[in-house]
């Protein structure tokens with residue numbers, strides 16, 4: 223069974239429309255600032271998609287474009303300035319960053335209150351300690367949103383996350399843990415990865431390697447969430463999972479495109495609206 227991420231995103235859009243209308247009645251327009259210091263095509267696509275989605279919803283989104291060789295101080299300054307603006311409810315920093323910079327190094331300049339894509343290590347720490355205040359990265363939040371939407375049982379089940387990045391693998395694992403799953407995090411040095419993956423009732427692929435997860439990684443009936451967005455030479459997009467082959471064994475699977483991506487965009491918007499609601503309260 224293919225999970226329809228676009229449909230879930232449309233449901234989220236419906237909820238957001240009402241929340242944004244309520245804010246509008248109080249004279250509040252949610253604002254998002256996206257700091258960009260990359261010319262990466264995938265990242266540029268995502269920024270355009272965020273600005274478009276924001277516009278349709280009535281969220282004010284603007285980008286701050288920095289040179290692709292901007293240093294950490296310049297990026298931190300842009301993030302901190304945006305974060306200090308009372309009309310801004312969300313600040314995000316696009317990846318990839320200029321060579322040598324890690325998101326963790328600049329993300330700490332985003333005030334945690336407006337850290338809508340969980341880039342500040344403080345947000346990750348709050349998430350790890352079970353705080354309901356911190357925003358997880360939108361992509362990791364999308365993984366859990368999809369599982370909940372599909373009523374996937376998590377408590378007591380085996381979840382395997384392939385990938386340990388601070389933006390997807392690690393926060394997704396923490397959120398699965400909070401749902402009482404028994405969580406295993408795999409990575410490039412995991413011995414016999416297919417065998418470990420095959421234990422999973424819920425398998426999350428967040429490695430960034432095109433179609434790496436094949437049918438022999440998947441337990442029959444497992445729910446497979448594909449976080450990968452890998453560009454193909456002909457301009458297409460494929461996930462980390464060999465969707466056609468895995469769909470033969472999995473109970474349910476998210477496609478790429480049309481799976482995690484559209485839900486991610488909508489959850490980022492939802493985080494911005496949450497900040498506006500909190501500030502009003």
Ligand SMILES: Nc1nc(=O)c2c([nH]1)NC[C@@H]1CN(c3ccc(C(=O)N[C@@H](CCC(=O)O)C(=O)O)cc3)C=[N+]21
Nearest residue numbers: 264265268315316317318451459479480481483484486
């Ligand atoms: N700080 C940061 N956070 C991010 O979350 C982040 C980032 N930087 N840099 C760039 C990548 C890329 N990314 C995508 C999100 C959604 C789709 C998406 O919705 N894709 C559509 C299809 C796109 C197409 O057809 O080309 C889909 O999956 O259906 C793609 C890519 C988030 N990223």
